[in-house]
Amino acid sequence: MTSTSSPAAAQTRGTTTITSVLGRVLFLGVVLALVVFFAPLLIAQQLWMWLIILIGSAIAIFVLYSTKRFIPGKYIFPGTFFLVVFLITPIILTVGYSFTNFGDGTRGTKEQAINSIVSNSVQQTADAPRYNMTVATMGSPTEGPFELWLLDPETGDVFRGSAEQPLEQVDASDVTVADGRVTEVPQGEVLDMREVNAVYNELQQLAVPVDDTSAIRPLSVNQAFVGTTVLQYDEERDVIVDTASGTEYSVQKIDDTEYFVNEEGQRLSQSWLQNVGTKNYERLFxxxxxxxxxxxxxxxxxxxxxxxxxxxxxxxxxxxxxxxxxxxxxxxxxxxxxxxxxxxxxxxxxxxxxxxxxxxxxxxxxxxxxxxxxxxxxxxxxxxxxxxxxxxxxxxxxxxxxxxxxxxxxxxxxxxxxxxxxxxxxxxxxxxxxxxxxxxxxxxxxxxxxxxxxxxxxxxxxxxxxxxxxxxxxxxxxxxxxxxxxxxxxxxxxxxxxxxxxxxxxxxxxxxxxxxxxxxxxxxxxx
The missing domain is CATH 1.10.3720.10 (MetI-like)
Known part of the structure; x- marks a missing residue:
C-alpha cells in the first residue's frame, strides 16, 4: 500500500521552503551590508585585527548558513563568535599593549607623530588664504577620524583632505554646496555646527598637508587657513628642522621611548607607539x-x-x-x-x-x-x-x-x-x-x-x-x-x-x- 501526500501538504512544504530561503537571503544580505559598511572604516583607522575578525566572521556565516549542511556549526558559531570578540580578542590586545609604550603622546605610528609635530607648528601669515570649511567623518561624530572639505570663496573650487590625506581638489559636481559651504559629501557624514563645536579642541590639532612647507588648519568652526610649517621633516636624514632657528631634532631614546631630541637634550613632546619588551613588567617589580x-x-x-x-x-x-x-x-x-x-x-x-x-x-x-x-x-x-x-x-x-x-x-x-x-x-x-x-x-x-x-x-x-x-x-x-x-x-x-x-x-x-x-x-x- 503506497501513501501519497495531499496537495495541501505539498503546498505547505513549498511555502515553508520559500520562507526559509527568503529569510536566509535577507540575513546574509544584512551581513554583507554590515561588512561593506564597516570594512572601509576599519581600513581607514588601520584596525587590522578587527578587520580580520569581521571578514573571517562574514566568511564563516556565509559558509555555515548558506547551505543545509554544517548543522552543528550553525549552533556553535554564535557562542564562539561572541567569545572571540568579547573575551579572547581583548585579552590578546591587552597582552600585546603590555609590551608597548602605548599612552598619551605615543598612540600612533612614527609617520603620524611626524605629521602631528609638523602640523602643530603651522603659523598663520597676514596674507594667508582662507577657505570655507566643512567637517565630515566616516566614523563617529565625536571621535572621528575627521576630514575637511574646503570651498574657495573666490573661485568656487572644492578641496578635501585629512591628517593622513594631503589636500586634493575634487569635482564640485560630486558634492552639494549651499550658502558658500559644502553641505553633503559622497562618503561620510557632515557634522553640524553643534557637533563641530563639541570636537573643536580636537580639530585644532588637525592639519591637512598641502606641500612640504605649508598646511591647512581650522581657524574657526567654519573657516580654515593655509599656514607655513615652522618645523619640517627631512626624510633622508630622519631629522626635524626648525626653519626659524635652524635647530635640528634627531631620533634619540629617552628611558624606553624614542623622541626627536636636539643637541641640548630638549625633546619634542610627540612620540609614537613602540615595542619596549618587558620594560613595563620590570618597572612593576x-x-x-x-x-x-x-x-x-x-x-x-x-x-x-x-x-x-x-x-x-x-x-x-x-x-x-x-x-x-x-x-x-x-x-x-x-x-x-x-x-x-x-x-x-x-x-x-x-x-x-x-x-x-x-x-x-x-x-x-x-x-x-x-x-x-x-x-x-x-x-x-x-x-x-x-x-x-x-x-x-x-x-x-x-x-x-x-x-x-x-x-x-x-x-x-x-x-x-x-x-x-x-x-x-x-x-x-x-x-x-x-x-x-x-x-x-x-x-x-x-x-x-x-x-x-x-x-x-x-x-x-x-x-x-x-x-x-x-x-x-x-x-x-x-x-x-x-x-x-x-x-x-x-x-x-x-x-x-x-x-x-x-x-x-x-x-x-x-x-x-x-x-x-x-x-x-x-x-x-x-x-
Missing part, C-alpha cells in the same frame, strides 16, 4: 614605589574580596537558616523584604550609600549622633566599603543558601537528632558541610567578582582618601581601580603599563581561583 603600591593594593584587594564574601555569606546563611524554620510564620514576606537590596541597581545603591557616609549631613552620622569622617580616614573608609558591600551582597548569599538548605533531605537532620545531636551540632556538623558542597563554587565565583569589583570602590570612595602627594593609588583602591587610575589618571594615560598590571591581575585571579577550587574538591567526599 623593580620600581620600589610602584611595587609597594601594587603590594598594598593587592593586600587590600584580598582583604576586601575575602571580607566581602565571608561577611555576606555568614549573614545570608544565618538569615536563610532562621527563615527555613517551618515554625516561623510569614516567611515569604520576610524573604521578599530581605531581597529588596538585591533588586536595587548596584550603581544607584552605591551612590545613595556614598551620601549616607557624608560627615556633615549623612544619614549614619545624623541617626547615631556621630561625627565620623568616613571618607577622610583610611580605616573608616575601608569599613564603609565593607559595610556597603555587605548590604548589597547578603541577599545573593541568602538566596543560594535558602536553595541549598531546601535541597537537604529532612531525614538527614532527623537521623542527627536521633543520634543525640543538638540543633547547633546538627547545623555545624551536618547542614554546613552539605550546604558547602553546593555553595562552595559560588563562593569562589563571588570572590573572583569582588576581587575585580570596580564599581564598589569607584562609585563609593573613588579610591580615596589619598595620601599627600599620591595620585596613583588611594587607601581604598583595589588592583582594578588602581589600574584604572594608571590608565586614565590625571597625570596622563599610560595604557602600556596599565595593561601589564592588568595581565598580572588576570594571572593572580586565575591562581587564586585555582587554589580555591582545589580546596573545594575536599567537599566532594562529603556525599
Amino acid at each position: 623593580t620600581d620600589s614605589n610602584i611595587a609597594s603600591q601594587f603590594l598594598g593594593a593587592f593586600t587590600w584587594t584580598l582583604v576586601f574580596a575575602a571580607g566581602s564574601v565571608l561577611s555576606t555569606f555568614i549573614l545570608g546563611f544565618a538569615l536563610a537558616l532562621i527563615l527555613n524554620d517551618e515554625r516561623l510564620k510569614g516567611r515569604r514576606l520576610y524573604r521578599s523584604i530581605l531581597l529588596m537590596p538585591y533588586a536595587v541597581p548596584g550603581f544607584i545603591a552605591l551612590l545613595v550609600w556614598s551620601n549616607f557616609y557624608n560627615r556633615d549631613f549623612g544619614l549614619i552620622n545624623e541617626m547615631l549622633n556621630l561625627d565620623l569622617n568616613w571618607f577622610g580616614d583610611p580605616t573608616l573608609a575601608k569599613v564603609a566599603v565593607l559595610l556597603t558591600n555587605l548590604w548589597m551582597g547578603f541577599p545573593y548569599m541568602f538566596i543560594i543558601s535558602t536553595g541549598a538548605l531546601q535541597s537537604i533531605p529532612g531525614d538527614v537532620l532527623e537521623a542527627a537528632k536521633i543520634d543525640g545531636a543538638s540543633r547547633f551540632q546538627a547545623t555545624v556538623k551536618v547542614v554546613m558541610p552539605l550546604l558547602l558542597v553546593a555553595v562552595a563554587p559560588l563562593l569562589v565565583a563571588s570572590f573572583a567578582f569582588n576581587f575585580n569589583n570596580f564599581n564598589a570602590i569607584e562609585l563609593l570612595t573613588e579610591g580615596g582618601p589619598f595620601p599627600p602627594g599620591e595620585f596613583t593609588r588611594g587607601s581604598t583602591d583595589i588592583l582594578i581601580s588602581m589600574i584604572y587610575r594608571i590608565a586614565f589618571g590625571g597625570s596622563g594615560a599610560d595604557f602600556g603599563f596599565a595593561s601589564a598590571v592588568s595581565v598580572m591581575l588576570f594571572v593572580l585571579t586565575g591562581i587564586l581561583a585555582a587554589v580555591q577550587f582545589r580546596f573545594t574538591r575536599a567537599l566532594e567526599d562529603v556525599n
Whole structure:
C-alpha cells in the first residue's frame, strides 16, 4: 500500500521552503551590508585585527548558513563568535599593549607623530588664504577620524583632505554646496555646527598637508587657513628642522621611548607607539614605589574580596537558616523584604550609600549622633566599603543558601537528632558541610567578582582618601581601580603599563581561583 501526500501538504512544504530561503537571503544580505559598511572604516583607522575578525566572521556565516549542511556549526558559531570578540580578542590586545609604550603622546605610528609635530607648528601669515570649511567623518561624530572639505570663496573650487590625506581638489559636481559651504559629501557624514563645536579642541590639532612647507588648519568652526610649517621633516636624514632657528631634532631614546631630541637634550613632546619588551613588567617589580603600591593594593584587594564574601555569606546563611524554620510564620514576606537590596541597581545603591557616609549631613552620622569622617580616614573608609558591600551582597548569599538548605533531605537532620545531636551540632556538623558542597563554587565565583569589583570602590570612595602627594593609588583602591587610575589618571594615560598590571591581575585571579577550587574538591567526599 503506497501513501501519497495531499496537495495541501505539498503546498505547505513549498511555502515553508520559500520562507526559509527568503529569510536566509535577507540575513546574509544584512551581513554583507554590515561588512561593506564597516570594512572601509576599519581600513581607514588601520584596525587590522578587527578587520580580520569581521571578514573571517562574514566568511564563516556565509559558509555555515548558506547551505543545509554544517548543522552543528550553525549552533556553535554564535557562542564562539561572541567569545572571540568579547573575551579572547581583548585579552590578546591587552597582552600585546603590555609590551608597548602605548599612552598619551605615543598612540600612533612614527609617520603620524611626524605629521602631528609638523602640523602643530603651522603659523598663520597676514596674507594667508582662507577657505570655507566643512567637517565630515566616516566614523563617529565625536571621535572621528575627521576630514575637511574646503570651498574657495573666490573661485568656487572644492578641496578635501585629512591628517593622513594631503589636500586634493575634487569635482564640485560630486558634492552639494549651499550658502558658500559644502553641505553633503559622497562618503561620510557632515557634522553640524553643534557637533563641530563639541570636537573643536580636537580639530585644532588637525592639519591637512598641502606641500612640504605649508598646511591647512581650522581657524574657526567654519573657516580654515593655509599656514607655513615652522618645523619640517627631512626624510633622508630622519631629522626635524626648525626653519626659524635652524635647530635640528634627531631620533634619540629617552628611558624606553624614542623622541626627536636636539643637541641640548630638549625633546619634542610627540612620540609614537613602540615595542619596549618587558620594560613595563620590570618597572612593576623593580620600581620600589610602584611595587609597594601594587603590594598594598593587592593586600587590600584580598582583604576586601575575602571580607566581602565571608561577611555576606555568614549573614545570608544565618538569615536563610532562621527563615527555613517551618515554625516561623510569614516567611515569604520576610524573604521578599530581605531581597529588596538585591533588586536595587548596584550603581544607584552605591551612590545613595556614598551620601549616607557624608560627615556633615549623612544619614549614619545624623541617626547615631556621630561625627565620623568616613571618607577622610583610611580605616573608616575601608569599613564603609565593607559595610556597603555587605548590604548589597547578603541577599545573593541568602538566596543560594535558602536553595541549598531546601535541597537537604529532612531525614538527614532527623537521623542527627536521633543520634543525640543538638540543633547547633546538627547545623555545624551536618547542614554546613552539605550546604558547602553546593555553595562552595559560588563562593569562589563571588570572590573572583569582588576581587575585580570596580564599581564598589569607584562609585563609593573613588579610591580615596589619598595620601599627600599620591595620585596613583588611594587607601581604598583595589588592583582594578588602581589600574584604572594608571590608565586614565590625571597625570596622563599610560595604557602600556596599565595593561601589564592588568595581565598580572588576570594571572593572580586565575591562581587564586585555582587554589580555591582545589580546596573545594575536599567537599566532594562529603556525599
